[in-house]
Amino acid sequence: MFSGGKKPKDVRNLKAGNFLLTIQKYRRTYALLLVSSVLFLSCKENPSEKKVIQESTIKAVEVIDTVPKEKIVSKKTFRTFENLADTTFVRLADFSDGFAYDLRYATENNFLKEKVYDCAECYTRVKTVKALLAANANFKKEGVRIKFYDCYRPNSVQYKMWAIVPNPQYVANPKKGSIHNKGGAVDITLETLEGQELDMGTDFDFFGKRAYHDNFDLPQEILDNRKLLKETMEKHGFWSTRTEWWHYNLSGAAKDKIANFKWKCD
Numbered sequence: 001m002f003s004g005g006k007k008p009k010d011v012r013n014l015k016a017g018n019f020l021l022t023i024q025k026y027r028r029t030y031a032l033l034l035v036s037s038v039l040f041l042s043c044k045e046n047p048s049e050k051k052v053i054q055e056s057t058i059k060a061v062e063v064i065d066t067v068p069k070e071k072i073v074s075k076k077t078f079r080t081f082e083n084l085a086d087t088t089f090v091r092l093a094d095f096s097d098g099f100a101y102d103l104r105y106a107t108e109n110n111f112l113k114e115k116v117y118d119c120a121e122c123y124t125r126v127k128t129v130k131a132l133l134a135a136n137a138n139f140k141k142e143g144v145r146i147k148f149y150d151c152y153r154p155n156s157v158q159y160k161m162w163a164i165v166p167n168p169q170y171v172a173n174p175k176k177g178s179i180h181n182k183g184g185a186v187d188i189t190l191e192t193l194e195g196q197e198l199d200m201g202t203d204f205d206f207f208g209k210r211a212y213h214d215n216f217d218l219p220q221e222i223l224d225n226r227k228l229l230k231e232t233m234e235k236h237g238f239w240s241t242r243t244e245w246w247h248y249n250l251s252g253a254a255k256d257k258i259a260n261f262k263w264k265c266d
């Protein structure tokens with residue numbers, strides 16, 4: 001029935017054949033493994049290249065990112081006085097970024113306890129700007145700068161203020177007008193270049209003897225600060241009023257006309 005003794009040998013031969021085939025198979029696999037490991041190793045070297053590529057890509061992005069910023073800084077330019085009459089009204093911030101501002105009438109933090117400006121802006125006549133720039137350059141040598149409480153004030157706002165406090169001791173009569181309405185007066189103090197206000201003895205619009213220039217009954221530091229403010233402003237064509245240490249008028253500005261334009265708010 002069965003071919004008896006031959007079978008086991010065939011089976012052995014078959015097994016031997018299979019074994020050889022298996023070895024061949026493994027060889028192929030081994031060879032494949034070798035090839036793939038070489039590829040893998042060579043691939044392993046690639047990540048560093050990739051890293052380099054990635055780094056250079058990041059650097060490129062960084063470069064792209066910094067260029068516009070530098071451009072913005074270098075593009076910052078200010079207006080010049082070319083073709084501008086001395087009496088033209090202009091915005092001070094268009095000529096310099098060296099001043100500080102705390103425009104109180106655009107807030108409720110003032111003696112009226114009311115906001116009478118739509119927005120905070122410091123406008124004044126060209127000749128006043130020129131004198132302020134010169135004074136501020138002088139102050140900077142002393143490590144301080146001008147900080148504004150008020151600049152040009154439209155005549156309509158003067159009427160608003162008069163309606164709230166109709167007392168000529170505190171508010172100029174709008175019919176007669178204030179030098180603020182004429183673009184020749186500024187209310188200022190001094191602060192360090194780091195933004196620390198100098199002690200002047202009273203707040204802005206403090207109505208009382210402590211705010212007077214001829215009140216010398218004050219600590220020496222306050223007297224020195226007021227002296228620096230007054231002497232520098234006088235050197236640059238401004239004169240002071242006896243009862244308000246913060247108020248300065250440009251010489252000859254009283255002769256200018258009362259103005260009533262309103263600056264634009266965004």
Ligand SMILES: [Zn+2]
Pocket residue numbers: 150180185186187246247248
């Ligand atoms: Zn004033």
